[in-house]
Amino acid sequence: MAGNHADTAHAVPLRILLGTWGALIFLTWATVAVTNFQLGPLNIVVALGIAVIKSTLVALFFMHLRWDKPFNAIVFVSALLFVFLFITFALLDTKQYQPTLIPGYAPDMPAAATEASPS
Amino acid sequence: MTTTHVAVGSRPHSAEAQPGENYLNCSHGLKSWLLTLDHKRIGVMYLIATLGSFLLGGIFALLVRTEHLTAGKTIMDADTYNQMFTLHGAVMVFLFIIPAIPAAFGNFVLPIMLGAKDVAFPRLNLASFYFWIAGAVLAVVSIAINAPDTGWTFYTPYSTSTATSVIPVVFGVFILGFSSIFTGLNFIVTIHKLRPKEMGWFQMPLFLWGLYATALIQILATPVLAITLLLLILERSLGIGIFDPALGGDPVLFQHFFWFYSHPAVYIMILPAMGIISELITTYSHKHIFSYRFIAYSSVAIAIFGFLVWGHHMFTSGQSSLLSMIFSAITFSVAIPSAIKVFNWVVTMYKGSIDLKTPMWYALIFIWVFSIGGLTGIFLGTLSVDVHLHDTYFVVAHFHYVMFGGTVMALLGGLHHWWPKMFGRMYNERWAQVATFLVFVGFNLTFFTQFVMGSRGMPRRYYMYPEEFTNWHVASTWGSYIMAAGFVLTAIYLLRSLAKGPIAPMNPWGGATLEWQTTSPPPHYNFDGDPPKTGDPYDFDRVKYDPETGSYYHEPLRG
């Protein structure tokens, strides 16, 4: 049994676990520290970039993707791609129609009724 | 058998089944069904549950149609009418058509087609059935309290301001989403990990490709529905305002959220149906499916294209013209894989030895009706035409031609195809064909008239209509009655067959896939002993007829 499992049951060396942890803590510090600098629009890019690096570290080492079947990584990445697709299209659209909105306009709807009150 | 397995089933079963023992009679009592981990029993329970929902949704549909017999009030007031069409839509979409084929037939057939003993996660499978039950109960509770009148799409801001009980039904749909996700997850893992080594991806029956593509959508789209509905519940209960213009929110954003799931969801409905049609056409033509790989790839292509077209529901909702153009263009591309399938089915029949049994009739109806539904979809995907046709009966007719004429016809075909396998009894072929005829005529009478009304400007979801539409509406309503008669007849002869039908042989139709190489009904572990080795799933040269037993059989695999 143990032999059977050996190919899947790859135990991550402690050195790598602790190293990943150290890198994550450092990057957390870095992402806070960088907010002290005014980088304009770059701030969000830097913040997201650091977050991407951190999550890649978590996925590769803590989540074992580095040694896993490639299909699991494909699942993970395609889920992210679909999130990206969703956000891109929705963002593109709202950006486009934003200038046509009437500021502060809200149609006059009947007052919010309480749930389950008989009509 | 002495070791402590993680037991499958409520009592330990012997690997060697007794003669005459099958999954239906291997254990008894209500508990052995309600706590079963057997994919076949779970499939049968899903079948009963989803067909029950179909009945419920059908009653709502008949009430809506009956109301339209006259231009004014016929049997109900306007508010009730709004509730009726909402319930019809919500029940049919969420309780019936999304789970019906994957959860009922997929569960029953998928492991057998693979030669596996069960799906990868039997407990999760049962859990997902109970998620379905919980969601259904919540939906029914909302009916009892005060049925929602928002339409099945729950568009904000009306859904956040109506006085009807939106939260229970939305929460019910949220739970149903988990049922759907877990079923899809189970199928993907089963196909990946429980497929025998000798069965390659392109040696799977095409129904499994359909289910696999469906499961991909279930996994990737349903979570977005979950968060949408959660936000809608928060919107109603706490007023968080993300979708509410009065609180600075954006109602068009709700439509983006909703359709990111709900457009792919229509492919959740149609892809398994297409998978069934692939099985039916090749089986009843007794001929190898034409261009296997293109049909398989086109399933996956439809699943992926399905994610890129959701905005075509929002052409008139205030969506930007740039996005409308993009979505319109990609929408047309969905026609390509759909047409690939239709052409391949037709070519499969060419020079085949066609056996016009009831399932084949349904498959032929599917091709005819789905083509009409698909082609009218092209009209609706065209921006300029859609501005005129949006929210008219044309749209209603279009999606009923695809959803009802497509999915339900395939479901009926599959039901008749696998009925002998599921229950071990043959139904009456003559009555079945009469019912098929009634359904076909009734269906077209109901919905073709709606194309005409829609193109003349009859808006959907309207309680009253101008007098000039009366004849069309009355014809449509009569069509729905004829269809209902067809369904009642179907229910009668199918139920009757359970008691009095002749015993079904192993392979009454000459099917080539693995489920036809085990007994009808199959034993608890699907096969007595190891499943037969498979090569090409549609190798009809090996399938021979034995006049003595009235059954087809497989010659042993050569080589």
Add this chain to the structure above:
Amino acid sequence: MTAHSAAHAEHPPHLAHHFETPVQQFESGKLGMWLFLGTELLMFGGLFCAYAIYRANHPDIFLYAHQFLDKKLGGINTVVLICSSLTMAWAVRAAQLGQRALLVLMLLLTLACAGGFMGIKYVEYKAKFEHGLLPGTHYVAQTDHGHGGDHAAPGHEAAAGEAAAPHAAAGDAHATPAEGDAVAHEMAADEAAAHALEVTPTPPVSAADAPKIGRAAAAPGTFRPGPEPTTDGHGPAAVPANPQIFFGIYFAMTGLHGFHVLAGMIVITWLLVLSLRGTFGPDYFTPVDLVGLYWHIVDLIWIFLFPLLYLIH
């Protein structure tokens, strides 16, 4: 048939009937878990989408409202979750190597970190509730209109890294004590609460007295400072229209995340019970591995939530 039965007789204890080998079972479980994690990403993806859209279209709301979040507590929580991820990964390693005592210890540490995270979250939420920093109709307009005018945001954030006292003083410099600086007050309260865990601050403005928004009260003038375009003239210091949108998104995101942390705590407790019984070892550690994956995704989502919600420029 005989080969079939023979295979059954040799069943390893944790192998379910329909799998051929433990490896097949393990890989199935793992693929299933990854698919589930994919659905989790897409579910949170909806919230990230809502975030992206409002942040892109109304950056002023985010710039204004994020000041009410406690960067320090958020940062501590990030570190706590990263530590819990380490202990969880270590627990998986311990299970694989059969180090049972270490496994129990690591699971306990993970659970402790998760508890700490929820505790800090509670302190943060409590402060928000006291100040009426709530989503949608429950939002109470904040009274410190002048805050953040002259680069106060970076200064205020720098102060957050220091002790509470100088920060509170810096906050007082901006607003009259009578009105109170809600941000500074909240920060002080949060930090005090984080350190002492018993300070109940008195809000400068009673949440109940302040105007609430809602459909009934949404008439211009009662809540909204004015239609959006006019805020352009005020510069970043002005209170933008509809700040409650930020809190709607904040509570939806952190609430759903917190719910996942709670669910994780429940399953880790279950693992703890099993590992105390000695269930796991080199032959069978699938549940530890799978729960570990789940726990890391919870961490991973927080890694994005922290900069997006707390560190806005």
